Amino acid sequence: MKDFLYRFFQGRYGAYGTDRLTRSCLAVAVILLILSFVTPLGFLYYIAVILLFYSYFRLFSKNIPARYRENEAYVKITDKFLDFFRNFKYSWTQNKAFHIYKCPNCSQKIRVPRGKGRIEIRCPKCGNTFLKKS
Numbered sequence: 001m002k003d004f005l006y007r008f009f010q011g012r013y014g015a016y017g018t019d020r021l022t023r024s025c026l027a028v029a030v031i032l033l034i035l036s037f038v039t040p041l042g043f044l045y046y047i048a049v050i051l052l053f054y055s056y057f058r059l060f061s062k063n064i065p066a067r068y069r070e071n072e073a074y075v076k077i078t079d080k081f082l083d084f085f086r087n088f089k090y091s092w093t094q095n096k097a098f099h100i101y102k103c104p105n106c107s108q109k110i111r112v113p114r115g116k117g118r119i120e121i122r123c124p125k126c127g128n129t130f131l132k133k134s
């Protein structure tokens, strides 16, 4: 049986394991399947079946460069998406701990810890000093 599977996957995209695109398709298909059963949104079932077919099509495909390119494009998009959320989270935590001021002289952005009362800020770029409440 193991031998059969090995021969079957020879030269096919699935021989290299599942990539992110295939895993995402399978995960979304499972979620849609569950939703189609527990909600009145029965049509989700068909979308799930299409996604499952697409996943299998990718696994059994012999056009490896094309499947590889598809996954690369998908990884690029999802990475951008994930980066956006990471950045959002980062600036959120930064916002809570710091205040960002702009130097009135050269408009350099300066990060100042919050909650220190009235402080004199010295611009690291032009040396200008100004007073602000942090």
Ligand SMILES: [Zn+2]
Binding pocket: 103, 104, 105, 106, 107, 108, 123, 124, 125, 126, 127, 128
């Ligand atoms: Zn400045």
